[in-house]
Amino acid sequence: MRRPGRGFTLLELLVAISLMALITGALYGSLYVGFKAHRSATDSVAPARAVGLALELLRQDFDAALPPTGILAGAFTTSTDAGLGGTGNTTGGGLSGTSSRTGAGLGGTGTSASANSSGSALLTFFSCAHVPRDGETACDIRQVELSVETPPGETQPVLMRRLTTNLLASGTPTVHEQVLCRGVKLFNLRYYDGTDWQDSWDSSGQGDILPNAVEVTLEFVLNPERAGGAERTCRLVHVYGIACALAAGTN
Numbered sequence: 001m002r003r004p005g006r007g008f009t010l011l012e013l014l015v016a017i018s019l020m021a022l023i024t025g026a027l028y029g030s031l032y033v034g035f036k037a038h039r040s041a042t043d044s045v046a047p048a049r050a051v052g053l054a055l056e057l058l059r060q061d062f063d064a065a066l067p068p069t070g071i072l073a074g075a076f077t078t079s080t081d082a083g084l085g086g087t088g089n090t091t092g093g094g095l096s097g098t099s100s101r102t103g104a105g106l107g108g109t110g111t112s113a114s115a116n117s118s119g120s121a122l123l124t125f126f127s128c129a130h131v132p133r134d135g136e137t138a139c140d141i142r143q144v145e146l147s148v149e150t151p152p153g154e155t156q157p158v159l160m161r162r163l164t165t166n167l168l169a170s171g172t173p174t175v176h177e178q179v180l181c182r183g184v185k186l187f188n189l190r191y192y193d194g195t196d197w198q199d200s201w202d203s204s205g206q207g208d209i210l211p212n213a214v215e216v217t218l219e220f221v222l223n224p225e226r227a228g229g230a231e232r233t234c235r236l237v238h239v240y241g242i243a244c245a246l247a248a249g250t251n
Contacts, residue, residue, distance in 0.1 A: 074126030183221030
């Protein structure tokens with residue numbers, strides 16, 4: 001006669017279930033720590049990555065800046081209007097809403113905006129499009145405006161880039177707004193004339209020429225959405241050469 005097969009006892013089932021629970025808990029803990037570390041690392045580099053993209057867009061704009069001469073002339077000008085609550089050319093480094101102030105950059109001066117700026121354009125110039133939008137022709141001429149402002153419903157100032165396209169169209173030109181950087185503490189601009197750095201630039205009063213280079217100083221908060229804790233900031237300085245500066249100055 002065949003002997004009946006031996007099954008698992010209740011104790012053996014309880015031990016197996018307990019071991020599975022321990023292994024599952026250990027795996028969940030490891031995955032939780034890994035995902036938390038990944039999220040923390042992503043949140044830490046996200047502001048710097050966004051600023052890197054913003055500086056690359058500025059490089060494209062300055063590389064394609066058009067000289068203020070010829071049929072499609074467009075002035076390269078900086079604003080000295082601090083806007084609502086601003087004080088104009090103010091000495092000091094406080095966040096008082098100034099638009100042009102001394103000591104704004106790293107060891108220098110320039111057209112700058114602090115955290116409470118109202119949004120008046122700090123720099124306006126014309127540039128060709130590297131990558132035309134839908135409905136634009138290749139190398140469409142754009143008006144570029146850079147400003148620091150606090151959008152409605154937000155508490156942190158942002159670096160705003162406005163592109164006015166279709167300037168020669170029969171209809172109304174189109175304005176595109178783009179936030180380049182959030183949590184801006186300082187945005188400073190200086191202009192190199194070939195010999196010295198200038199605090200401001202107005203091509204209409206300087207023989208319709210462009211500066212040889214533009215120095216951009218951007219200071220921003222690394223953790224703008226984190227409540228409490230110490231605020232961490234980062235300051236970046238980039239110098240952009242203007243390709244058409246020599247040709248404009250020669251002509």
